[in-house]
Amino acid sequence: MSENLLEMRGIHKRFGGVHALRGVSFAVAHGEIHGLVGENGAGKSTLMKVLAGAYTADEGEMSINGNMMRQTSTHAMREHGIAVIYQELAQAPHLTVAENVFLGRLPKTRIRTIDWKKLNSDASAVISRIGFRLDPRARVADLSVAQRQIVEIAKAISQNAKLVVLDEPSAVLADSELQSLFAMMRKLSSEQGVSFIYISHRLNEVFDICHNVTVLRDGAVIDTQPIEAVTPQDLIRKMVGRELSEVYPKRTGALGNVVLSVKGLNRRGVLSDISFDLRAGEIVGLCGLAGSGRTEVLRAIAGADALDGGQIELFGHEVSIRSPRQARALGIGFLSEDRKVDGLFLDQSVSFNVTIGDLKTIGGPSALQLRSESALAQTYVQRLRIKTPSVKAHVRNLSGGNQQKCAIARQLNAGTKVFLIDEPTRGVDVGARRDIYEVLLEVLRSPDRAIVMVSSELPEILGMCDRILVMKEGQLSAELSREAASEEIIMQHATRH
Template identity: 35%
Template sequence: MSEYLIELKNISKRFGGVHALDGVSMGIRPGEIHCLAGENGSGKSTIIKVMSGIYTPDEGEILFDGKPVSRLDPITAVHKGVQVIYQDFSLFGNLTVAENLALNTYLLEGRGRMDWPRARRMAREVLTRLDVEIDVDAEVETLPTSGKQIVAIARAILARARLIVMDEPTTALTGHEVDALFAIVRDLQAQGIAVLFVSHKMREMLEISERLTVFRNGKKVAEGAMSDFDEPAITHAMTGLELDDEPYAPDIAPDTPPALEVESLSVPGSVDNVSLSLRPGEIVGVSGLIGSGRTELAQALFGMENATARSFRIAGQDAFPHSVQEAIALGIAYVPEDRLSEGLFLTQSIERNMVVSILDRLRRGLFLDRDAMRQKTEDMFSSMQIAAPSPETAVGNLSGGNAQRVMLGRWLLTGAKVLILNGPTVGVDVGSKAKIHHIIRDLAREEGVAVLMISDDVPELTGNCNRIHVMHDGRFVAEFAGADMTEDAINDSLKALK
């Protein structure tokens, strides 16, 4: 009897002349929580599609319970017990929880009509098995992200899953929701179900996983018990680099005048008398639970909210931005948390995405100065270290880290001196994350940009900020700096708010 539920031996997969996977071997044991890590493009998605039957490998062998499978297709993979939960969950938003959970079972049974009592009973039973309470008659589109994820897990259990693959399952979850998900994952393990946890968040890898496999450039570069790894070791395996983890400590004179100074800023229903000061070269952090008002604060500073303030000064001058255009003119820039829906034109080129905020400056009469536009884009393309064939590449073809650098480049072209970053590295792999942090630090230290960094990632804040505010119910309720600015202290402050 094989020790592995599924084993992949010497798997290779090519697309054209590119080796997406190059002689990769890995195995997952029954009831094991196994983490698969790697940067974007390392081969994680390809190996998932191989083990779920979507891709047929060019070379290699796939075994279930020690027995080789001659050809694995999606239907065979499902019958073998493989279920993949992608980031979009693949649920029907306009159907109820019960309908989503019963649908696959009914299709497999060849039923043409819904047996409502049975569907609700099935849904309640599987949710009870997960020890969660969700209204089985609620439409899925009305559920929070964590609720949708639970429905997707429940659906996998109803399909008699033996291995559940979770692709970046915590990207859109709060800290409390991550804890709840981990409890469910451990419960799945207790039921003998294996979980392949695909993530680039190292703290989560270390907390939830028993074993780790790391891919880089289509090859397996590390594997072993999670107890044999720490954050630097995982980072080195993923990137091949020794990344700088020194905290940000700018040399700013105490009497340096603020680049941005706001007193008693309020937004009805979300921000309540917040006062904030940012000096050139500072990176000031803001953390808080979902609903704390942090995003509304960022949007108010950028002229997107109906805000009031006792005073609002930019470089010592009274100036209150009542619109985005006024904020840009005052030298304020804002990078939103959801860059895909709020920040980027995915079908357009890197060049067009970068210059869209400075088109008025590039006009020569009725026409754009194409040479100036091209030069500015190429300079920023280089300084942002964007990995793409050229500035003509469509932004939708970029990785998350490169797309975020396009956003940063766009606003730096405006000459902004106050940069507001909301979730600057959400959905970004370790290597790109480190490069983005390096860029932000250089902007603050070398260019004198004042940065407001809003993030759920406490290590990101403590590693890059010289001061951190904790926000709750629209107010700043704690501030950390110097020796007091530790991960434990901030996490304790956040836990006290739950």
């Protein structure tokens, strides 16, 4: 048996004039967890689609277990034990969990009807095997995104996959679910020799789970190293082709008056006695473990969730906010962590997304002036350095970082004063994060704007926020200045009993 389960040698792939893969050579050993990192557009997805058989390489060769692959259709690669779990899940939402896990392989009775008892029992067994719990009879349409990804992982394992590709799983999995996933990966790799390719923008995860890591940049392999031989700074430099010694831009300017004051916010079973002030020019960070109530604080202030008690003051005046529409009218804007679902019109243009928050500036909906819309959008494209072929391009086709810039541009155009931003850099590659941070500082250039930011990444909280509020079980556990905070101190307050 070959030492390497997978070997890809000299892979080239072109799309018209774009040379997406430039002689990529890539190998994964039996039982290895191999990290694959790079900026958006580096070629990671293209390489994985070649591996999955969705694309045919223009040049190069690939072998599985030492056997040269002459045909690389998706069916052929599945037959050879390759399972690729993409961020955009391909499922049958109207079917049950069990039916999706064993789709195309449903067990039959003697009279050739579906053996529902065995189907549900087998699905429960494989889900338990990977360390999760799901009702096999639940409809996939009724599951969360995280639960739907678990279904895909269970499906791959049920097919006795030899190599499983996980593309940004932490974009939808909570911390506890991610740790369960890692435990499953370690168990399968060590006990059964299953190999994994792990793709993530979160380098701490790569260092936590991977044995080796490969860096792609501009369609070429820059380096492959054992994980213990590199540092996060090494990977960042290789990914972006330059030093990022200052990931977080320097802050200047004094803070102004209080623009937002929340006092004693309560939501039964969710939030208890949440009180804090937010000053003009300030970024306040909300952090804590998954389920601590971070996002719920933002949703409560934005009117997305009803409160059972408490008071909100805006610029010194008490306000009643019963809906997101009322919040927007008052100048409070909420940017959800799932911008693709809640924050953007993906199949509309950049100009539509930027200007839809305030049509008065371009003539209103009854007299929409497309030329004015395009001109206004172009000012934000230039101001926030949004990378797009034109303002007519669909937002769906932009990178995650540029989609986030469009969402922020809409809030700026709508006159938002208080920005409530949940996971500002989720799904954004390392090189583009600096751009998002610069945009957040652009938001604060107006003397009466301020930001409350939720992030799961403590370096981001420490690097960007003036003050840090630590959440635990729906309550504020601590308030820390930027100077007094550290990752260790924050975790102590987030977990202490």
